[in-house]
Amino acid sequence: MKTLVTLFRSNVREYGMLIALIVIMLFFQYQTEGILLKPINITNLVLQNSYIIVMAMGMLLIIVAGWIDLSVGSVAAFIGAIAAVLMVKLDVHWALTMLICLFIGGLVGVWQGYWVAYIKIPAFIVTLAGMLIFRGLTLLILQGEAVGPFPMEFQRLSTGFIPDFFHNEGFHITTVLIGVVLSVVLAVLDWRGRKNQQKYGFEVTPFYFFVLKNVFIIAAVMWLCYLMASYKGLPNVLVILFILIAGYAFVTSQTVIGRRIYAMGGNEKASRLSGVNTPRLLFGTFVNMGVLAALAGMIVTARLNTATPKTGVGFELDVIAACFIGGASASGGVGKVIGAVVGAFLIGVMNNGMSILGIGIDWQQAIKGFVLLLAVFFDVYNKNKSV
Amino acid sequence: MSDVILEMRNITKTFPGVKALDNVSFSVQQGEIHALVGENGAGKSTLMKVLSGVYPHGSYDGDIFFVGKECIFRDITDSEKEGLVIIHQELALIPFLSITENLFLGNEQARNGIIDWNESISKTKELLNKVGLHESPNTLITDLGVGKQQLVEIAKALAKEVKLLILDEPTASLSESDSEKLLQLLLQFKEHGISSILISHKLNEVSKVADSITILRDGATVETIDCHKDVITEDRIIRGMVGRDITHRFPPRESNIGEVIFEVRNWNVDHPLHKGRKVSSNINLTVRAGEVVGLAGLIGAGRTELAMSIFGRAYGTNITGKVFKRGKEIDVSTIDRAITNGIAYATEDRKAYGLVLIEEIKNNITLTNLDKIADMRLVVNEPKEISVTSTYRDSLNIKCSSILQLALNLSGGNQQKVVLSKWLFADPDILILDEPTRGIDVGAKYEIYTIINRLAAEGRGIILISSELPEILGVCDRIYTMSEGRIVGEVPAREASQETIMKFIMSQKEVMAQ
Numbered sequence: 001m002k003t004l005v006t007l008f009r010s011n012v013r014e015y016g017m018l019i020a021l022i023v024i025m026l027f028f029q030y031q032t033e034g035i036l037l038k039p040i041n042i043t044n045l046v047l048q049n050s051y052i053i054v055m056a057m058g059m060l061l062i063i064v065a066g067w068i069d070l071s072v073g074s075v076a077a078f079i080g081a082i083a084a085v086l087m088v089k090l091d092v093h094w095a096l097t098m099l100i101c102l103f104i105g106g107l108v109g110v111w112q113g114y115w116v117a118y119i120k121i122p123a124f125i126v127t128l129a130g131m132l133i134f135r136g137l138t139l140l141i142l143q144g145e146a147v148g149p150f151p152m153e154f155q156r157l158s159t160g161f162i163p164d165f166f167h168n169e170g171f172h173i174t175t176v177l178i179g180v181v182l183s184v185v186l187a188v189l190d191w192r193g194r195k196n197q198q199k200y201g202f203e204v205t206p207f208y209f210f211v212l213k214n215v216f217i218i219a220a221v222m223w224l225c226y227l228m229a230s231y232k233g234l235p236n237v238l239v240i241l242f243i244l245i246a247g248y249a250f251v252t253s254q255t256v257i258g259r260r261i262y263a264m265g266g267n268e269k270a271s272r273l274s275g276v277n278t279p280r281l282l283f284g285t286f287v288n289m290g291v292l293a294a295l296a297g298m299i300v301t302a303r304l305n306t307a308t309p310k311t312g313v314g315f316e317l318d319v320i321a322a323c324f325i326g327g328a329s330a331s332g333g334v335g336k337v338i339g340a341v342v343g344a345f346l347i348g349v350m351n352n353g354m355s356i357l358g359i360g361i362d363w364q365q366a367i368k369g370f371v372l373l374l375a376v377f378f379d380v381y382n383k384n385k386s387v
Numbered sequence: 388m389s390d391v392i393l394e395m396r397n398i399t400k401t402f403p404g405v406k407a408l409d410n411v412s413f414s415v416q417q418g419e420i421h422a423l424v425g426e427n428g429a430g431k432s433t434l435m436k437v438l439s440g441v442y443p444h445g446s447y448d449g450d451i452f453f454v455g456k457e458c459i460f461r462d463i464t465d466s467e468k469e470g471l472v473i474i475h476q477e478l479a480l481i482p483f484l485s486i487t488e489n490l491f492l493g494n495e496q497a498r499n500g501i502i503d504w505n506e507s508i509s510k511t512k513e514l515l516n517k518v519g520l521h522e523s524p525n526t527l528i529t530d531l532g533v534g535k536q537q538l539v540e541i542a543k544a545l546a547k548e549v550k551l552l553i554l555d556e557p558t559a560s561l562s563e564s565d566s567e568k569l570l571q572l573l574l575q576f577k578e579h580g581i582s583s584i585l586i587s588h589k590l591n592e593v594s595k596v597a598d599s600i601t602i603l604r605d606g607a608t609v610e611t612i613d614c615h616k617d618v619i620t621e622d623r624i625i626r627g628m629v630g631r632d633i634t635h636r637f638p639p640r641e642s643n644i645g646e647v648i649f650e651v652r653n654w655n656v657d658h659p660l661h662k663g664r665k666v667s668s669n670i671n672l673t674v675r676a677g678e679v680v681g682l683a684g685l686i687g688a689g690r691t692e693l694a695m696s697i698f699g700r701a702y703g704t705n706i707t708g709k710v711f712k713r714g715k716e717i718d719v720s721t722i723d724r725a726i727t728n729g730i731a732y733a734t735e736d737r738k739a740y741g742l743v744l745i746e747e748i749k750n751n752i753t754l755t756n757l758d759k760i761a762d763m764r765l766v767v768n769e770p771k772e773i774s775v776t777s778t779y780r781d782s783l784n785i786k787c788s789s790i791l792q793l794a795l796n797l798s799g800g801n802q803q804k805v806v807l808s809k810w811l812f813a814d815p816d817i818l819i820l821d822e823p824t825r826g827i828d829v830g831a832k833y834e835i836y837t838i839i840n841r842l843a844a845e846g847r848g849i850i851l852i853s854s855e856l857p858e859i860l861g862v863c864d865r866i867y868t869m870s871e872g873r874i875v876g877e878v879p880a881r882e883a884s885q886e887t888i889m890k891f892i893m894s895q896k897e898v899m900a901q
Contacts, residue, residue, distance in 0.1 A: 271754065
């Protein structure tokens with residue numbers, strides 16, 4: 001039977017970033033004298049980083065496909081501006097506005113995907129152009145000023161919480177129930193996967209490790225839900241995030257389309273010669289990115305309750321950094337949705353923790369840069385060692 | 388003759404699993420043109436790479452003496468410093484730099500790191516005069532034709548004060564008049580005491596200019612002919628190149644050939660970049676059920692280009708012609724459709740075009756037909772995938788720790804088996820195999836041949852592209868010979884010999900040249 005140490009060594013890439021996240025959380029928890037993990041701050045942390053995580057999932061697909069998208073910050077701002085003008089100046093219903101925005105996000109993706117996938121202009125250039133174009137259009141639409149505030153329903157997208165069906169004062173019971181259901185579902189899925197692997201005679205992790213892992217996951221989920229419940233319950237955004245994460249994790253790991261994206265990123269020519277329609281697939285990843293950037297743009301605009309020309313400046317850097325910290329490879333073909341999410345949280349916790357500690361934006365930037373470099377170095381180092 | 392300028396003694400070079408050179412000795416006299424001939428894979432290029440330091444001293448056995456000194460080259464700069472310059476088949480010029488910049492690349496005419504352009508340009512003019520190229524030194528390489536680029540390469544060699552010039556297939560892509568000019572230049576250099584080694588498939592050229600000819604076969608020297616003493620005929624050279632024992636290298640084959648299942652009619656393909664330059668002209672070929680059809684020819688004959696253009700137009704532009712399967716015309720306009728219509732093409736370059744190296748064996752195998760193992764054609768059914776790919780591992784004998792192993796970590800032969808599995812998974816009627824045994828060891832080759840026999844026995848039609856004539860003769864039922872993008876001959880394998888096929892190719896080259 002493998003010992004825990006060798007098990008960890010062989011999966012160091014998988015668990016490394018998670019452990020780094022925990023270490024960093026503990027560090028800030030200690031340094032901020034317990035503020036970091038206070039219910040209100042945890043809720044804030046999720047709200048502040050939700051749009052980064054949303055975009056990181058789209059970005060991950062693009063990076064796995066072998067490219068990059070620099071325009072997401074500008075696109076988010078552009079969509080936010082459209083939403084603001086539609087609702088505030090043209091009195092369009094908030095639900096219709098959201099649909100229109102998602103659609104326009106898709107169109108942005110069509111525009112960029114067309115140049116990259118069919119005209120074969122490198123994505124770096126196309127999206128650099130997009131970064132300028134959509135920032136410019138944002139200024140144009142807003143005519144250089146901030147537009148707001150928005151209807152309550154729209155704001156709820158990012159500042160609302162799920163209703164408590166038990167109407168319990170001070171403690172959100174629905175949240176805890178959801179946590180219980182989620183824990184059970186996760187454990188059952190893992191159990192079934194393990195059974196299946198055994199059926200086909202594959203080596204599985206030892207049983208005690210399986211139990212340990214699930215206890216740990218359930219504890220983390222329940223603890224998070226408990227914290228949320230003792231504030232205002234689950235934020236709407238977290239529910240959206242969870243659905244997206246589950247959906248994208250499934251698509252990337254279990255479906256034909258996911259398989260093909262990884263193959264395309266690993267070797268575009270071989271994939272094409274295997275009958276994969278690589279231009280169409282690449283086009284699709286950009287359309288997907290456009291829609292997710294639109295969603296993120298609405299979330300951030302709803303949170304600020306105003307659309308400004310400066311919204312989303314520099315988002316693309318956090319999003320890309322999240323993917324690379326999460327183990328995606330810049331040369332394509334490698335990367336996991338969960339990794340990108342962990343990467344985004346890692347950046348989020350650092351932003352939040354350093355802000356609480358009163359560290360200036362100057363040092364925050366520099367420290368984030370070092371962490372990015374360190375994380376990727378860790379990856380490269382591990383890869384070289386295993387060869 | 389005069390002094391020996393180069394002597395290579397007992398050179399042995401092994402790659403994992405393959406002995407590329409076996410105790411080869413080779414010497415060149417001062418001021419002679421020495422031709423080096425042999426089949427593809429006979430070891431000519433390897434020998435030249437050993438000589439020029441591409442394979443550094445210590446990575447091979449044997450000794451090299453150049454101008455009386457023992458050579459211990461660590462890399463190609465060391466050999467160039469001694470005046471030994473190799474010009475490769477694929478030219479090593481930088482397209483968007485000028486002639487001058489290319490000539491002195493790595494050898495810049497500079498003082499304290501600042502380039503003296505006047506000096507560079509006047510030297511360039513001098514060198515261009517020597518090779519008879521009348522172009523402005525500021526012309527960009529990309530604006531020159533292949534023939535002129537070749538001359539720039541030679542001028543570059545002269546700039547390094549070359550004593551021994553090695554040319555690898557210099558005339559392969561040149562027109563007749565350009566080739567003639569180049570050969571004259573070599574003769575002229577000879578007058579000035581510069582020796583050259585000429586690697587060429589064009590035996591008429593070789594017999595025209597060479598002072599001596601060394602024939603290599605299977606990594607060993609067959610003989611060295613002194614052209615001034617012996618009578619040389621092309622027949623003699625060809626016999627030397629191919630004459631070898633081919634028994635027991637191929638599994639016995641009982642062919643059971645049926646109806647015509649695949650036919651290509653009037654197929655024409657243009658080069659993707661040079662419109663109007665034909666890479667396949669007026670190709671007609673047929674394949675019967677259970678038949679293995681060989682496509683023989685030299686490298687550059689247009690076999691891969693033909694195969695890829697048929698396989699969903701993966702190569703070329705301006706493609707015309709029709710493809711029939713069992714008498715019905717089929718659509719092969721995209722790779723996806725070609726696969727759906729039962730055509731598969733296993734590439735010659737498995738690492739670049741065949742496999743996603745960073746992925747698992749099973750993912751590679753199922754990539755051609757993921758729908759087959761996906762529920763509702765959407766969600767990959769991994770248990771099913773694992774059991775299906777395991778059967779391929781067993782039936783093709785892929786040696787791996789698990790089908791979850793990365794393709795990256797397999798040996799060449801096993802990678803090739805994964806490529807074959809992947810195309811078998813697509814269940815094609817017509818399987819085009821492009822150099823399926825390139826770079827793999829003898830044992831694995833035999834296994835691949837056995838698989839080919841089995842596939843044919845299942846009633847599939849196989850097209851085998853190979854540059855190794857014994858392989859074509861040992862495996863195929865019928866052989867087409869290609870040269871310069873045309874089919875120039877068709878023979879049943881029983882009636883063919885290496886000599887007849889080689890003659891087909893060579894004679895065609897001369898016909899084309901005239």
